[in-house]
Amino acid sequence: MYIAGIGIIFSRGRGIESFSHALQKGWKPPQFIEHASFSDKPIPLYAVDQEFIMDKAVLGKSRRADRFCKMAVLAAWDAVKDSGLSDVLLNGSMSPGEDAPSLGIIHATALGPHTTTFRFLDDILDYGEANVSPTAFSHSVHNAAASYIASVLDIRGPTITVSQFVFSFHQALLLAQSWLEEKRCDFVLVGSTDECGQVMEYICRQKLHIADDGRIKPFHFSASPEAVPGEGSVFFLMTQEKNLPAPARYGEVYEISLFDHQNEEDAPDICLIETDGMTGDETACRNDIIPGAYVAGYSPLFGSFMAGSGFQCAAAALMLKRQIRYACPVQDNPYGVNLCTATEPSEIRTIYSFRHCCGHKKAVIKLRR
Amino acid sequence: MEEDQAKDLAEVRKRVKELLVDNLSLEDIKVQDIRDDELLFGEEGLGLDSLDAVEIVVLLQRNFGLELKDIDQGRKIFYSIDTLARYIYENREGTVLKERL
Amino acid sequence: MKKVAISGLGVISAAGQGISETLETFSSGRRNGGRVSLFPTALSYPVFEVKKIPAQWHKEGMRTLSLALCAVNGALRDAGLPDDLSRLKVGVCLGTTVASQLNDLDFYRAYRKTGKAPMEPVNRFLEGNLAEAVAHAFKVQGPSLTVVNACSSGADAIGAALSWLRNGICDIAIAGGADELNRVPLCGFGSLGIMSESFCAPFDRERSGLNLGEGAGVLILESDEICRQRGKTPIGYLAGYGIAADAYHLTAPHPEGKGLEAALRKALAEAGITPDEVCFVNAHGTATPDNDKVEGTLLARIFGPDIKVLSTKGYTGHTLGAAGGLEAAFTVAALREEWIPASIGFVHQDSEIPLAPVTEKTPTEKGYGVSTSLAFGGNNTALVFASAFSHRYKSRTSPPISHKDRSTV
Numbered sequence: 065m066y067i068a069g070i071g072i073i074f075s076r077g078r079g080i081e082s083f084s085h086a087l088q089k090g091w092k093p094p095q096f097i098e099h100a101s102f103s104d105k106p107i108p109l110y111a112v113d114q115e116f117i118m119d120k121a122v123l124g125k126s127r128r129a130d131r132f133c134k135m136a137v138l139a140a141w142d143a144v145k146d147s148g149l150s151d152v153l154l155n156g157s158m159s160p161g162e163d164a165p166s167l168g169i170i171h172a173t174a175l176g177p178h179t180t181t182f183r184f185l186d187d188i189l190d191y192g193e194a195n196v197s198p199t200a201f202s203h204s205v206h207n208a209a210a211s212y213i214a215s216v217l218d219i220r221g222p223t224i225t226v227s228q229f230v231f232s233f234h235q236a237l238l239l240a241q242s243w244l245e246e247k248r249c250d251f252v253l254v255g256s257t258d259e260c261g262q263v264m265e266y267i268c269r270q271k272l273h274i275a276d277d278g279r280i281k282p283f284h285f286s287a288s289p290e291a292v293p294g295e296g297s298v299f300f301l302m303t304q305e306k307n308l309p310a311p312a313r314y315g316e317v318y319e320i321s322l323f324d325h326q327n328e329e330d331a332p333d334i335c336l337i338e339t340d341g342m343t344g345d346e347t348a349c350r351n352d353i354i355p356g357a358y359v360a361g362y363s364p365l366f367g368s369f370m371a372g373s374g375f376q377c378a379a380a381a382l383m384l385k386r387q388i389r390y391a392c393p394v395q396d397n398p399y400g401v402n403l404c405t406a407t408e409p410s411e412i413r414t415i416y417s418f419r420h421c422c423g424h425k426k427a428v429i430k431l432r433r
Numbered sequence: 434m435e436e437d438q439a440k441d442l443a444e445v446r447k448r449v450k451e452l453l454v455d456n457l458s459l460e461d462i463k464v465q466d467i468r469d470d471e472l473l474f475g476e477e478g479l480g481l482d483s484l485d486a487v488e489i490v491v492l493l494q495r496n497f498g499l500e501l502k503d504i505d506q507g508r509k510i511f512y513s514i515d516t517l518a519r520y521i522y523e524n525r526e527g528t529v530l531k532e533r534l
Numbered sequence: 535m536k537k538v539a540i541s542g543l544g545v546i547s548a549a550g551q552g553i554s555e556t557l558e559t560f561s562s563g564r565r566n567g568g569r570v571s572l573f574p575t576a577l578s579y580p581v582f583e584v585k586k587i588p589a590q591w592h593k594e595g596m597r598t599l600s601l602a603l604c605a606v607n608g609a610l611r612d613a614g615l616p617d618d619l620s621r622l623k624v625g626v627c628l629g630t631t632v633a634s635q636l637n638d639l640d641f642y643r644a645y646r647k648t649g650k651a652p653m654e655p656v657n658r659f660l661e662g663n664l665a666e667a668v669a670h671a672f673k674v675q676g677p678s679l680t681v682v683n684a685c686s687s688g689a690d691a692i693g694a695a696l697s698w699l700r701n702g703i704c705d706i707a708i709a710g711g712a713d714e715l716n717r718v719p720l721c722g723f724g725s726l727g728i729m730s731e732s733f734c735a736p737f738d739r740e741r742s743g744l745n746l747g748e749g750a751g752v753l754i755l756e757s758d759e760i761c762r763q764r765g766k767t768p769i770g771y772l773a774g775y776g777i778a779a780d781a782y783h784l785t786a787p788h789p790e791g792k793g794l795e796a797a798l799r800k801a802l803a804e805a806g807i808t809p810d811e812v813c814f815v816n817a818h819g820t821a822t823p824d825n826d827k828v829e830g831t832l833l834a835r836i837f838g839p840d841i842k843v844l845s846t847k848g849y850t851g852h853t854l855g856a857a858g859g860l861e862a863a864f865t866v867a868a869l870r871e872e873w874i875p876a877s878i879g880f881v882h883q884d885s886e887i888p889l890a891p892v893t894e895k896t897p898t899e900k901g902y903g904v905s906t907s908l909a910f911g912g913n914n915t916a917l918v919f920a921s922a923f924s925h926r927y928k929s930r931t932s933p934p935i936s937h938k939d940r941s942t943v
Contacts, residue, residue, distance in 0.1 A: 101649035127458040128484070128784075169779070176682070181635050184718065185642045193577050193721045195494050198487040199457075201722030202785050202910060206634055206682035211911030214779040220796060222777040223913050224690055227634045227682045229663055235679045242697035246535070263645060267656055322677060483786050487727050 065244050067314035067381045067431075068149065068251070069301035071142030073117065073135050074366040074375065075110035075294060079142055084382055086365050088407055091393035093278045094292050094367065099265055107265045108278040110294035110367030122216060128199055129212050132177035136209035136257040137216050139297035140169070143253060144217065147301045147312040153251060154217055165250035165305075168221040169210050170240050172232035172256040174370035176206040179261035209257060221249045230343075231322060231419065232256060232371035234427040237302075238320050244304045255299030256371040268293045272341060272368075280368060281396045282339040282361030283403065285350040291341030294367015298374040300381075315384035317377075319430040331356035332414035332430070334389065334404065338376045340368035343421040352418040352426070353401055360404040364394040373419050373429070380415040380431050387412055446518040452492050457485050471514045478513070486511055497525045535804075536700050537758040539768035540919070542613025543863045544605035544710075547749030547850040548582035552608055553867050559849060560875035561895060565733055567745060567851060572597075572715055579729045582747030582851030583715055595655070596662045597748075598633035601856070602712035605750035606668055609708065613754035614766055620673040625704035627679045627695040628664045628752075629687025629711035630855035634680065635659075637718045664712060676704040682855075685818075686777075686907035687711050688751060689858025689915040693775035695755050705760045710859025712750035719854060720746055726785065728822045734852075735879035736819035736845035737826045737891050744820040747851020751860030770866045771920040773807075773902065776800030780912030787824055791832035793914035794906065798836055801916035805902065809837045812918075813898045814874050816865045816905040819845025819891070820852050821879065825908060830887035833906075842898060843891045848878035858907045862917055865903040869921040873897050 072079065075094065076086045086092075096106035117123075117134045122141050129137065144150050156164040181204040187196035202208065207225040214223050222243065226236055233256045240252040260268070268274065268291070275281070275290035302317070331354040339346045340363035353359055362379045369375070383389060389410040392403050417429045450464045453473075462479065472478025473485075481489075489511060493499040499521065501507055510520040543553050548566040550556040559566070567582045584601065591604040610617070638655035645651035661667060665678040677698060681691040688711025695709035723729045723746060730743035753772075761768050778796035780788040787794070802809060815833055819826055833843060846864050853860055868874045877891030900921040907915040 127460050176634060178636055181637055182642060185639060188721055189643060191495060193575060195491060196721050196725045197491055198725040199484060201725055205684050205910055207684050207911040211784050214781040218781050220779050220781050223779040225682045226679055228666060228680050229660060230666055235677060238677060239694055242701040245701050246697060270653055491725060
């Protein structure tokens with residue numbers, strides 16, 4: 065299946081151009097958030113600025129939507145716009161006698177709209193069980209964001225939200241591929257969104273090794289790696305339609321492998337390694353490197369996410385489309401792997417994007433031009 | 434006496450408008466732009482919907498101690514700013530009294 | 535298109551553990567509901583709790599997972615599959631609402647008060663992701679997906695598993711849903727004003743809202759070929775799946791049931807049948823004024839006012855993420871047993887709903903049964919099941935979807 069459009073919202077902006085700009089400019093320190101529970105240690109966080117999620121034109125009819133929903137709606141909207149197909153997909157401007165192509169939504173999240181869930185718990189604690197806000201409750205469910213996407217974009221196709229800690233985005237992609245294969249829809253918006261609220265910052269500090277210098281070091285392949293939590297949303301417009309207009313030609317996802325993957329084949333041009341300190345021991349990730357391939361990892365640009373493989377995938381798609389190899393934002397390289405150290409034009413045919421979990425489970429997304 | 438009543442009622446109307454703007458995320462609407470006889474639902478009014486209606490039930494409970502259970506009664510009360518304010522004005526006294534007892 | 539067989543059913547709800555106990559409850563018309571006993575609460579709404587989860591499946595503080603494990607185990611036994619699935623190409627696809635949220639009130643209360651909180655509830659949340667935890671428990675090596683589509687989660691999990699099987703992503707799928715009775719949805723549905731103070735009465739003129747319930751319902755789906763190869767006779771078939779968004783409102787269904795109609799038509803088209811070939815519909819039928827009016831009106835329009843309709847919510851309560859899984863299992867069981875239970879709670883015909891559900895245990899024929907689910911967020915899902923011995927059900931070679939000109943974009 066082909067990537068026809070990308071929408072993204074992350075700590076450094078909104079839209080694929082902001083992402084491309086960040087890839088070109090390289091690493092920037094995260095925000096350091098003061099947290100009442102850790103007075104001496106602010107928490108580094110790649111937080112999404114409020115100004116990036118204000119867009120009256122798109123969100124005008126979503127007055128009740130929370131931050132989580134807004135990030136997802138904007139990323140999904142931008143993915144369709146980015147493809148140049150919005151007239152066909154959103155406005156149904158078809159020739160007479162033709163059906164508009166159908167569009168589905170698969171949204172992945174690890175933690176869902178937890179700040180709204182906690183707001184609802186505040187209500188229970190502050191006002192009692194019988195005096196809680198129905199608006200907060202209805203927005204605390206994970207599929208509220210997909211519902212807003214469907215409403216704002218007027219999508220009436222299949223809509224599904226999935227939530228996992230391990231490989232959420234990969235599972236979403238796999239289902240999208242099945243939907244396209246069986247012609248359940250002509251296009252699928254596949255994306256992942258996560259936010260990091262105050263309680264989650266606390267949990268991150270308790271459960272993870274936080275990089276107090278704000279630098280994720282993807283190539284340390286450490287047994288106790290360090291993380292810098294991030295937040296944001298990324299959506300891909302996927303299709304099996306080959307004849308896409310030029311803006312929509314990012315490349316193809318030709319394999320999603322979630323089980324017993326072997327590195328048996330030819331080396332890709334680039335191995336993307338998603339070692340962001342989020343999923344424990346990263347020592348085994350060094351084995352993912354295929355001799356002859358360049359190695360890259362862009363987590364230090366947007367932060368650590370459980371369901372964040374979409375951001376890595378967006379970097380891969382952009383490299384395939386523009387035929388540019390982007391320099392790794394943090395290049396600490398104790399094992400001397402073959403890193404992309406400079407941003408330069410390059411012939412790129414294939415990219416593998418690897419994600420590990422808990423030291424042994426592995427997933428690979430394979431992309432090609 | 435009547436003058437006092439009118440003044441109190443105007444106070445309640447203002448309070449109702451503030452509560453709705455603050456709690457229903459009415460981003461583009463300012464308190465001073467809402468008319469006293471503004472309808473709550475539908476495009477010609479504030480454009481509220483069924484989810485706002487249940488939210489107003491909670492607002493009445495939290496702010497005025499008023500419990501509204503009957504949906505049919507609710508329909509009449511939730512017609513406009515004015516009907517909602519009148520309901521609060523006429524019924525909140527009882528609540529205050531109950532609290533004192 | 536691959537024919538997808540159902541080889542095992544596993545259920546646990548207030549109506550019973552296992553299909554035979556449940557059918558006995560259905561047959562007797564018993565309603566095992568009452569006040570909340572699982573946690574102290576000031577709310578007096580009646581609920582449908584599971585009174586006993588076998589100790590083997592009990593996980594402390596992880597009630598949804600316990601219910602799921604119990605139902606999955608039942609379904610695997612029914613299908614004649616082993617506990618250790620590591621040698622087979624199996625996938626797990628389960629829906630839930632409660633298990634996907636970090637909504638532990640004690641954890642949050644402690645955090646608010648002191649800025650610190652114990653990590654046990656967080657660990658339970660992280661270890662309790664439904665599909666991941668079930669996959670781990672039964673050593674499943676294939677795909678695992680936790681669907682969080684609110685009240686249609688269980689049905690959509692079954693639909694997603696169907697897509698996997700058709701595309702060869704796995705040979706066997708464990709699919710369904712689970713949810714526990716939890717304080718958060720209890721308060722939430724209360725605040726929405728859609729819970730009844732008495733036992734729910736789906737499609738009744740006097741209906742006053744839903745009752746919450748809990749449970750888990752799981753199907754074992756497998757390609758017909760694999761099922762027969764291992765010497766297992768299918769219980770029935772999953773013939774079609776339709777899912778469509780209303781794109782209308784976060785909590786209210788589309789007044790004309792637009793999304794539900796699209797979902798139903800798609801599911802029927804996939805099964806290759808017309809509405810008059812459907813023997814009965816296991817409706818979503820939550821007993822809220824809105825749901826039953828929209829759903830009942832649409833079902834009458836599509837299937838005719840004489841279609842046999844029932845809601846099993848009167849026996850189980852609304853089990854949220856489990857509902858689609860439980861009702862799918864009930865539908866398959868009804869096709870096998872050739873009867874549907876009385877739609878308990880219904881007494882008075884509503885003049886605004888042009889159909890009435892069955893009021894007594896009613897015989898049905900072999901053929902097709904439909905299960906519908908409507909969810910918060912405006913999602914609508916329909917599943918079409920076929921009897922194992924239905925002469926009419928044959929696999930279609932290609933999906934009967936209107937072909938679109940792919941050169942248009």
